[in-house]
Each structure stands twice: as structure tokens, then as C-alpha cells.
Amino acid sequence: MVATTRPETMLGDTAVAVHPDDPRHQGKIGKVIKHPFTGREFPVIAGSVLVDPKFGTGAVKVTPAHDPNDFECGKRHNLPFVSIFDEKGLVTAEGGPFVGLDRVEARKQVKAKIAELGLERGGKPHAHAVGHCQRCNTIVEPMISTQWFVKMEPLAKPAIEAVEQGKTRFVPETWSKTFFHWMNNIRDWCISRQLWWGHRIPAWYCAACQQPTVARTTPEKCAHCGGKDLTQDEDVLDTWFSSWLWPFATLGWPDQTRELRTFYPTTVMETGYDILFFWVARMLMAGLHFMKKVPFRTVYLHTMVTDEHGDKMSKVKGNTIDPLEVAQKHGADALRFALAWLTNPAAQGKNIKFSMSNVEDARRFANKIWNATRFVLMNLDDYNADQFADRTTEGPDGAEFDLPERWIMSRIQRATEEINTALEDYRFAEAAQAVYHFIWNEICDWYIELAKARLQDPAQAGERWKIQGTLVTALDAAMRLLHPFMPFITEELWQKLPKPQGAPQSIMITLYPIADPRYVDDATESAMALVQRVVATVRSLRTENNVPSSVRPKVVLNVIDDYKKTILDGYRGLVSEQARLGEIVVRRAGEPPTGAVLTAMAGDIEILLILEAKADSGPERAKLERDRATLTKDRDHLAKKLANPQFNEKAPRAVLDKDRARLAETEAALAKVEAALARL
RNA sequence: AGGCGAGUAGCUCAGUGGUAGAGCAGGCGCCUUACACGCGCCGGGUCGCAGGUUCAAUCCCUGUCUCGCCUACCA
Numbered sequence: 012m013v014a015t016t017r018p019e020t021m022l023g024d025t026a027v028a029v030h031p032d033d034p035r036h037q038g039k040i041g042k043v044i045k046h047p048f049t050g051r052e053f054p055v056i057a058g059s060v061l062v063d064p065k066f067g068t069g070a071v072k073v074t075p076a077h078d079p080n081d082f083e084c085g086k087r088h089n090l091p092f093v094s095i096f097d098e099k100g101l102v103t104a105e106g107g108p109f110v111g112l113d114r115v116e117a118r119k120q121v122k123a124k125i126a127e128l129g130l131e132r133g134g135k136p137h138a139h140a141v142g143h144c145q146r147c148n149t150i151v152e153p154m155i156s157t158q159w160f161v162k163m164e165p166l167a168k169p170a171i172e173a174v175e176q177g178k179t180r181f182v183p184e185t186w187s188k189t190f191f192h193w194m195n196n197i198r199d200w201c202i203s204r205q206l207w208w209g210h211r212i213p214a215w216y217c218a219a220c221q222q223p224t225v226a227r228t229t230p231e232k233c234a235h236c237g238g239k240d241l242t243q244d245e246d247v248l249d250t251w252f253s254s255w256l257w258p259f260a261t262l263g264w265p266d267q268t269r270e271l272r273t274f275y276p277t278t279v280m281e282t283g284y285d286i287l288f289f290w291v292a293r294m295l296m297a298g299l300h301f302m303k304k305v306p307f308r309t310v311y312l313h314t315m316v317t318d319e320h321g322d323k324m325s326k327v328k329g330n331t332i333d334p335l336e337v338a339q340k341h342g343a344d345a346l347r348f349a350l351a352w353l354t355n356p357a358a359q360g361k362n363i364k365f366s367m368s369n370v371e372d373a374r375r376f377a378n379k380i381w382n383a384t385r386f387v388l389m390n391l392d393d394y395n396a397d398q399f400a401d402r403t404t405e406g407p408d409g410a411e412f413d414l415p416e417r418w419i420m421s422r423i424q425r426a427t428e429e430i431n432t433a434l435e436d437y438r439f440a441e442a443a444q445a446v447y448h449f450i451w452n453e454i455c456d457w458y459i460e461l462a463k464a465r466l467q468d469p470a471q472a473g474e475r476w477k478i479q480g481t482l483v484t485a486l487d488a489a490m491r492l493l494h495p496f497m498p499f500i501t502e503e504l505w506q507k508l509p510k511p512q513g514a515p516q517s518i519m520i521t522l523y524p525i526a527d528p529r530y531v532d533d534a535t536e537s538a539m540a541l542v543q544r545v546v547a548t549v550r551s552l553r554t555e556n557n558v559p560s561s562v563r564p565k566v567v568l569n570v571i572d573d574y575k576k577t578i579l580d581g582y583r584g585l586v587s588e589q590a591r592l593g594e595i596v597v598r599r600a601g602e603p604p605t606g607a608v609l610t611a612m613a614g615d616i617e618i619l620l621i622l623e624a625k626a627d628s629g630p631e632r633a634k635l636e637r638d639r640a641t642l643t644k645d646r647d648h649l650a651k652k653l654a655n656p657q658f659n660e661k662a663p664r665a666v667l668d669k670d671r672a673r674l675a676e677t678e679a680a681l682a683k684v685e686a687a688l689a690r691l
Numbered sequence: 692a693g694g695c696g697a698g699u700a701g702c703u704c705a706g707u708g709g710u711a712g713a714g715c716a717g718g719c720g721c722c723u724u725a726c727a728c729g730c731g732c733c734g735g736g737u738c739g740c741a742g743g744u745u746c747a748a749u750c751c752c753u754g755u756c757u758c759g760c761c762u763a764c765c766a
Contacts (some may be wrong), residue, residue, distance in 0.1 A: 015766060030766090062764080071766045078766085189695065189761075196762085285761090319703090321759090355705085359696040359760050364703065368715070375728045386725030441705075444713070459725075542712080547732095554732040561725060591723080648710060657746040666709055668745090 012132055014067035017640075018125065019118040022049060022106040023095040026073040026088065028058035032204060033069050040422060040514055047128060049107040056088050075156050092155055097476075100152060114152065158203035159212055160247065166296040167197045179295060179305045182437045183356040186287065186312050193288055202249045209247030216242050255293035258306035280307040283315045284359070311437050313354050319366035332365070341374045344497035348373040351443040351496050376447060377500050380493070383455050384504045387482045390466050391509060399480030400511040415461040416481040418539040421532040422453050423488045428526035437439065443496055450489045457543070458485060464588045483508055491524050538578045542585055545606055548613035549590035552620055554628045556609055563593040567604060569617035570597060571679055580617075601688060610687035612638060615680045617687075628691055635688050642681040649674040 013027060027044055028038035039055045046053070055070075060389035061084045062071050075085025076092040085092055100114045108124075109117050125131050171194050173179055174187055181187045203212060215224045222229050232239050256264070258280075262271040276298070280291060291310055298306030317323050318330045321475045327329065337346045349369040404412050404420050411417065426449035431441035464470045464476050487508055494501040498519075505518040515521050549566065558564065570576045576597050579586065583595040609620040609631050648669055652658055659667065 013766075017766085063764095063766085067766060073766090080766085185695080192694065193762085288761095315760095353703085361697065361704095361759080366703085369703090374716070378728045379726065382726035382729085384725085389725070438705095448713080455725085456730090463725095497737085551732060554720065557720080560721070560731085623703080645710075652710090652747080655746065660747085661746045662709080670709080676716080 012068045013070045013072045015072055017118070018121045019114060020074045020077050020095070021072055021121065022102065022109060022117070023076050023093040024072045025051070025052070025053045025073045025075055025085065025090045025093055027055050028061050028071045028073050028084065029055060029069060030062040030064040031057035033057055033062075033064040048483050049105070050662070051093075056090075058084055058088075060084070060087075067388055077153050079153055080176075082153075082155070093126070094155055096152055096154060097254065098154075103397075117685065159203055159214065159244075159349055161200040161252075163199050163296075166300055167194045169299040170194060170292065170295045172290065173299060173305050179307060180309055182238040182309060182311045183358075185359075186284065186310075187376045189285065189359075190292060194292060200249075202252045203244075203246040204249050205245075206247050209250070210253065212244040212246050212248060214244045216244070218242065251289055251293060254290055255297040256301070258294050258298055258440045259302050263505075264301070272387070272528075275302060275306065276304050277307050279309045279311055281311040281313070284312040285315055287312060311356070313356065314358065316350070316365050319364050321362060323362075334512065337367075337370055341370045342377060342499070344377055344500050345370050345373040347498070348376065348443060348496050351439050352447075353440060355440045356437055369668075373497075374452070377497060379451060379455060380489075380497075380500060380504065383450070383459060384486060384507065386459060387486055388507060390462075391479055391483070392480040394476065394483070394509060396480075396483070396509040398476060399483070403481075404532075412477050412481070413465075414539060414542070414585070415458060415465075416477055417532055417535040419454065419458040419481060419485050420448065420530045421536055423485060423524075423527040424528065424531045426453070427488065427492065427524045431523075431526065436496075436610060446493050446496060450493065454485050454489060458482070460589065460652045461585060485523055488524050490518060491521055494518050495523075529544060538582070541575060541578050542582050542589075544613045545579065545586055545616060545618065546589040548611050548616075548618055549586075549592065552609055552611040552618065552631075553591075554638060557630075558609075558620070558622065560591055563587075563591055565594045565621045566590075566592050566596070567601075567619040567621065568595065568597045569601070569619070569683075570599060571615050573599075575616060603686075608690075610635065610690075612680050612684060615676045615683075618681045632688065632691055634685055635691075639684045639688065640679065642677055642684060646674065646677045646681055 015021065020128075024046065024477065027355055027374070029039060031040065036055075040057045042054050042055050044055060045051075056073070058073075060073070061073070061080055062069065064279065073081045073084055073090060074093075075081045075090050076094045077096070081093075084090070092104050095103055095290075096114055097103050102109045102114070102117050104110050106112070106117070109120060110118060121189060122131075171191065174181075174190060175287060181190065207461040213225060213227065215225065215226070215230055215232035215233075216222070217236060217238045218240035220233060222233060222235035223244075224234040224241065225517040226234075229243075230241060233241060253260070258277065259271060259275050262268060262274055271392070280294070280643045282291060287310075294306050298304065315323060318332075322328065322330060334346060349372070350363070352373065353363045404417050406412070414419075426445060429445045430442045430449075433445060434437070459482070462482055464475060467480055486508075490501040490505040490508070494505075502518050545568065552558075553560075568579055576599060579595075579597045583597070586592065587595055604619060604621055607624050609622065611618045611620075611631075611634065653667075653670060
């Protein structure tokens, strides 16, 4: 008794296989079976590969001409290969009484005939794995036919060696494992395709001797018998069979063109990881075979772009996006930036979940850049680019520029460094995010804001050209850093920026920024960080306590060291402007002011906001209590850590010093919070 | 079944041996003369689970669970 999901194929059976160790079927191996319909006689064979004794009845019918596994089995056991379907899916003469039936009809009738003869032994539901056409869902019928293959092993070997020797490397490197696994187990490549268009296979069959003649041009006569009646193979070549020639065929090969000499091999091949075998590995093999050199030195593989649910885009499913439509709606820059933002080196099984909201975010970013540039241009009426050309952080008198100018110059270098490093490592998302952060959070949120009031202040007219020049410098750097990610808007805006004599005609031919260590300024950055911290804390205090933006309260800053006093004293104007304050007093110590006072801590700096009248102390108390909880937790954690003798003994000096300093700061801040709470 | 990955804030994802970050989403307040495609502020995470190594683990090791991808197979 055998089980089958496809009864109709029994017409082509030429054996029944059982497992050699299966006690149920021991005596049957070698016996001959008579086919109930065709009358054909065939053996019961022992098949340890094909048969899983735990599955079904432990006996399997073998149809070598219509099943890939049975085909292999048929070769192993020298079984006849009986084709029971023709190319239209109709039963051939081999099918005996069923001849001429469509395969679907044949299935019904074979089943009925089995029942009629009393041979049916029941059935049960079974999830089968018969192949279906992806587009029309028709069952695919495996059949035997003559097709052309490329012998892959001799081609694979040099490619494996090239990767082993590092002539081509994968980014991320982990893909070389997958590559080796596939290449070491490579199968011959079937290049025949039964499509109605494409390059016809250059093989001709002789009517006289049936032998194939393979030639570059249409042959006059059969290479074997000289026969003149030749017919070309109907099949066409697999598309990848021409694609694997891409790296050199596109450059004029087989002619030794200038382009071929210049661009072969190329540097980076970039594609989705699903293309690794289809194309990348094959280009590598073809390149080594025809050009004797690898086609590219680096293969960058990114994850697949899927829809927002993580489903692979496919025309059949209808979840594809049309890049041209997206570009039409949101701009090519937005589309490009959105993809860059999401593109990091491929981790297997992960993908880029592409959604329109990413494109919309990128478009907002483009809008932001546009407006920032507009602001700068609006303030350049009296600006002379040539005057500023060689100045960056100090004036002709040798005097340093003001804090914001020195700060953004330093930040330009940091951003440039970060972006370049990320790009060199193929971490495109990180690079894109770094540009975004630099432009939005540093240039727009801080530098432009710090520039505004000073540009309008008649008392600072002498500073004006420095601020203007620095704004232009920052935008110039920003546009050039962003250019690979948003080529169109950056060119447009860059063209509008004032430039000194002799500047390049297009942003495309400017140099990509390189960090200049001369402008990296740690002291300036930490001073600015202090200003930012105090401003942020005051803003938070005001917002949480509903102090309207029209009110400009006086503030007292109690600091615990001279460094902070000097910095905050020196930049009271900036703090006052950004935090919308009135008078600012910075002091080392003093009695807490009486009356309507709001208190908050910026690290260990105590901020006392003095109001006309104080209303509800609830929000202030809640915030101070939250601070107290956090600070207490931090203090306990640090104290416990530092009390551990093994920590003191084994931890690096720098870590110890840092933690000790942090404990001291935390304790000081906590004491001030406690005092403020007591006063409430 | 074998191979390869991933599990971190509501979502999408960064990240580092020294007490966690972004974008978006959410809440509150603002038309503060570049931008409401905006500005300011706020909330939110025992970094899948269990062991181990270490002075110290989200990060290293082992096991485990879940999810995904690739390859093979499913009479």
C-alpha cells in the first residue's frame, strides 16, 4: 500500500520504494509489481534516501519523470523514465486508458478508477508542498526536458579564493560566511528559460543526427554530420546570464576600451543582500573568468526595502511604491534622505521598513534647511564675503570671536569628523542622522538663535560681520556635508550663499568637508555646554510653573566654583536672551532671597528665579522631589560602589576619579535640593 | 532539519564593559519677526528569560524562549 498526494502521477510510476530497515516491508524488496492501469511491471526497491519509514505507509511510489527526488532515485536505480504528460499537460500514450486527458481531469478519473477497482484504502487531509506559479497559482508540473547548464565548480573556485585572499571583501563582513557556504556547495546553473523573448540559446540541433551544434553565429551545417537541416533551441538564456557580464560588458568589453581600463575593477558594489547569489557572486565569477580580475573590491550589502509591515515589495502583491511618484510628491531629496536615514549594513532577517512618514520627516527637514538659509540670507545685506574669507575664529586685531562663533566652528569639526567616519564605515544611517542633528539641533536650535539678538543689537554692530561670516561658514559646511544625501536642495541653497572670489561653480565640485583640528575647542564647548544647561533648566522651571514668556524675571545663580562663576558671569547676556530673563546675578554664596522664589538645580548650580508674586508651589515641589529621588538614588549607588574595596583596588584610576567627583557633585546638589524643599 | 541573524521607550531603530540614546508617536504650553513642515517643556525602558565570567554586564560566555531570513525537505 502506498500513499500519494498526486494520484495521477501513478501513470508514470516505475518503482515502489521502501526503507531497507523497515520490518514491515522486508520480504518485498526485489519483488515485481504489476501496474493496475498500464500493465507495466516494475520492482520494489530499497531506498534509504527517498523513504522516511515514519511517514505514511512507509512505501513510496516512484515517478522518475515527474518529481525531482524520484528523478534522482530513478538514476540511482536505473529505472525507466516515463513521461506521462506532454507540454500542454495532456496525458501521453504512456498513460494507457487515460490518454489525451487534461492532467486535472486525469487526476479525477485515476482516483475514480482506483476506487472502482477496489484498490482505495482511504484518504486524509494533508498539507502538501506541490509547487505553484507565483502569478497565476497554477500547479507547476515537473517534467523531463533537455536544458543547458553552466558547470559552476571551476568558476566558483577562483571566486572563493579571491574572497579568502581579501581581493573582494563584504560589508558587513559576516556575509562572507554565507557566500562561502553557497559557493562551496554550488550547483550547476540551469540557463535555459522557457520564455517567449530574450537571447535565444546559441545551440542548433541537426535533423539528421540529432546532435547539437553550439556556435557564435548561425552555423551553416551540423558540426557532427555536416547536415544542413538545423533548428535553433527554442529556449532563451536566463536574464542573469547576461547580467553577470555587467561589470565589464557595460564598459565596451570585449574591446579594450578606455572606460574598461579605467573603471574595471571598480571600488564598491552596492546592493540588497538578496542579490548576493543571483548577481554579486556571479559577477565575481564572470569577472574572474573573463577579465582575470575581481570586478569590485568591496561589496556593500544593505537590508531589503520592504513595506511598512515588513513584507517584501512585489508587483504580484501590489505593495510596491513608485519612486517617481514619491519624488513627485515629496521631492527626490526627501526620498533619498529617508532611505539613507534607514540604511545600515544588512543584518540577516532584518529589513528597511519603508513608510511614507519617513519621507515626510525628510521633507520637513528640507523645509527646515530652506528656512534657515532664508534667515541667514535676510541678514547679509551688508556682508562682504571677501572680507571674511580668511577669518574664522578671530578678527584682524587677533581678538577671539565671541563664544557662539567659536562654539559652532568647533561643532562643525566634530560633525564633519563624525560624518566622515560613518561614511568610511558604510554606516549611512548614522551619517545621515549626524548631519540632521548637526543642522537642526546645533545650527538652527542654538547658533541661529544665539545670532538673532546680537545681529539686531546696535551695541554689537562691530560683531556683525563676524556673526554673518560664521553663519555663512556653518551653512556652507552643512550644505556640503548634506549634499550626498540631498543633492538638489543643497545645490540650490549653496548657490545662493555669498562666496569669496574664485569659489567653485557648483557644490558638486567642492571638496567634501574634512575636519580641521585647529578649530576644535574643548574649553569653548564646555563653556557653551554650561550656558546651554542653565538655559534649559530655566526654561523648564518657567514652563512647569507657568511663568509667561512675556515676564522677564531676575535670576540668581549660586555656583560652587570659580570656573562656573567666570563663565556664567561672562555670558549672562546669552543666558538672559535665550531663557528670557531680566537681571542675572552669579555668585559663590549668599542668603537665599526671600519672597516669591522658584528653585531648580542645573547639575550643581542652584537657580533661583525671583518673581513678583508666587502662586502654586505644587509643580516646583513636585519637580524638586523628583530631583531629590533621582539624586538620592545616584548618591547611594555611587557611595556603595566607592565603599567596595575591590572596586577601589581594581578599577582604573580614571573611573575612580570620575565616580568620586560625581559623588561630591551629587551630594552638593542633593543638599541644595533639600534646603530648597525646606524653604518651601 | 541545517545555516545565519534579531530580541533595548507605544512604533522604527542606534549604541557602549563603568547607573541607557535618536526619530516618530503621546501629553502640556506657545502665531517668541527663518520655519506651526515650527518653537519650548514633560512623561515613558528591572536593554527577552535563567545562569556564568568580572571590582563592574544591556554590552562578553553558556543555556533557554520567541521572531525573522536563507538552504534543503515535506510520497
